[in-house]
Amino acid sequence: MKAKGWKELTTQGALIAEPGNSDTYETGSWRSRRPKFIPEKCSHCFICWVFCPEGSIRVEDEKMVGIDLRYCKGCGICATECPRDAIEMGEEFVAEKGA
């Protein structure tokens, strides 16, 4: 999306007139560490769901099914709190070797 010029702004003073627009701001782009979900170890206790500050734990049919990487900032709280080590943190960007 092309960023707006000052003449194209539709409100004054940075006022936001459309509620609920945080959906469109994908905070996952900030992430430097990426969580990896290991389903075999998970007991679906939802400790991760309780602790995740971004609400990025995906739940379907009362089961933890993964992490929404569009919003996960990679803080690693879920991996720290998980009693079964079912979430592991790895590097988001791995430098290429050689060259």
Added chain:
Amino acid sequence: METRVKGKLLAFRGDEAVAEAMRQINPDVVAAYPITPQTETVQAFSQFVANGEVDTEFIAVESEHAAMSACIGAAAAGGRAQTATSGPGLALMWEMLWVASGMRLPIVMPVVNRTLSAPINILCDHSDSMGARDAGWLQLYAESMQEAYDNTIQAVRIAEHPRVMLPIMSCLDGFILGHSFEPIEILPDEAVREFVGTYKPGYSLLDVDHPVTYGPIDFHGHFFEHKRQQVDGMESAPEVVLQVGREFGELTGRYYGLTEGYELEDADFVIVALGSVTGTIKTVVDDLRQQGQRVGLLRIRCFRPFPAQEIAQALGNKKAVAVLDRSLSFGAQAHQVYLEVVTALYTHGYAPKVVNYVYGIGGRDTLPHEVEQVYRELAEVDKTGVIQPVVRYLTVRE
């Protein structure tokens, strides 16, 4: 069609005349903290509230920072919000001044000019409002108590204009205007209410059916664009100040512009000033004109935004010009009003001889014979072609 209304001529202190204007405007919210020399404004207004003469929600706050914060909240909620302050009170508002203008909230604030400590001094100079000149507020400076009253009423219309939407300071010199009595024409209440009209804000925090966010976080992506848009609000203001001044003139017979020329057109030697000193200067101009001297005055009423083109054209071909500053900009080459005037002249292609006089610091009186001295020195500048010293300190003892 005769639209002019007749007011009542009453003796008022400047401070109380401002409170009277606020009573007639009947704002939704006034949040204020009393401070010398503004105290009588807040005292008189709180009396109106206690007597049920206004519908205003009056918030007796614990500081000026809180006063401005409460006004910001009230204005964001869609209310007409006002406060008043002086010197250190304005300084304590500093952080919130920028929030009010950045959020484009048309708050009206009479500023009864007082110097800033130290040493402790409660008297008039313009250190307070000049220090806040870059905070995104419009600034009008009154010459008389009548104008302080008139400006407070016009300020509402100017600030709330959809193209402006910026807060405004209606400045009057502490004690000289604030505490002195003068007969003032007070307009009928209904005339003022009709003139200011009803405020129709575009958005309101209290409108739960249309929720909005005021003052969100705004970094490198858009902050600059929002600030550029704010500059545009300021640039739209001169036209609005003129239009409101014209309408006010049609209503009252007292017309107001961005600047006022007094014996200016054919003058060779001109003083540029703002605030109450211009009343004294006018008297001196009259006396010297009687003696055949071609002297004049350019009074700046609207300092923010600065009417550069109008001022440059008025002064461009003068033999010598003195710009008076009632505040110090420590470390600058010269002081606030001077630097604006000289920049306006240079960028419009004019280069008259211009000197800077600092006067009236900390409440020092400026008397007619001292104004005469300025005109004498201007004649000397013209004769010798020497402007040094560029900055001169009127009445200071060596």
